[in-house]
Amino acid sequence: MTEDLRPLILLDVDGVLNPWHKQGPHWLSVKATCDGVTYPVVLNPEHGPMLLQLAQETGAELVWATTWAEAANQEIGPLIGLPELPVIPVNSGAGAPRVHPKTPPVAAYVNRRPFVxxxxxxxxxxxxxxxxxxxxxxxxxxxxxxxxxLRALHVEQAAAWLTSLDDSQEAGRPLIRRGKTGSTGG
Ligand SMILES: [Mg+2]
Incomplete structure (x- = not known):
């Protein structure tokens, strides 16, 4: 059985790739459509290459974790140089009390693969x-x-964490640990 154990890099759109304001003259201001509604969006064309480099250098897989869902592949990714990516179905409605609606679908998707x-x-x-x-x-x-x-600082934090996964593998620790330590019971 070949199980995909690559780490994942989960991407949000609003507030991450599409912040409140443009952060430089090279940023794009565009209109993008999701579920038939058109929104103003600001995007940094440098984000795609930054994220692709992060994925390549760390052996991780980029996936969308955004309420834009499949529209991220059509309306956002192409404008910043990202290829079509897998989409975590965060709009599934599989909610839980007090947590963000995205969190249960993300937990269901990752299947014990490490993720940033x-x-x-x-x-x-x-x-x-x-x-x-x-x-x-x-x-x-x-x-x-x-x-x-999203800024370079965040990508560097992700790179450092993903690289530390490699180090722990080289030290003989399995990528997928069995059993958990700690609990919320105390
Ligand atoms: Mg957001």
Whole structure:
């Protein structure tokens, strides 16, 4: 059985690739359509190459984790140089109390693959939910401020974390750990 154990890089659109304001003269201001509604969007054409380089250098797979869902592949990715990516069905409605609606679908999707998650809207309850979910192994949420969106600093944090996964493998630790330490019971 060939199970895909590559780490994942989860991408949000609003507040991450589409912050509140353009951050430089090279940014694009466009209109993009999702579910028949058109929104103004600002995008940095450098984000695609940055993220592709991150994925290539760390052996990770980029996936969308955005309410734009499939529209991210049509309306956002091509404008910043990203190819079509897998889409986590975060609009599935598989919610849980107090956590962001995206979090349960993300937990269901990752299937114990390590992941970094660029998002602007996650809180402590989401971390606790993920840490205590059987389908979730190691993860790192990178909190992106929605005013400025994704910056090189965030990509560097992701690269460092993903690279540390490699180090732990080389040290003889399996990529997928069995059993969990710690609980929320205390
Ligand atoms: Mg967001």
């Amino acid at each position: 998650w660029f998002d602007d809207d996650l809180e402590r309850a989401d971390r606790i939910y993920l840490k205590t979910h059987d389908n979730v192994d190691r993860f790192r949420i990178i909190d992106v401020g929605p005013r400025k969106g």
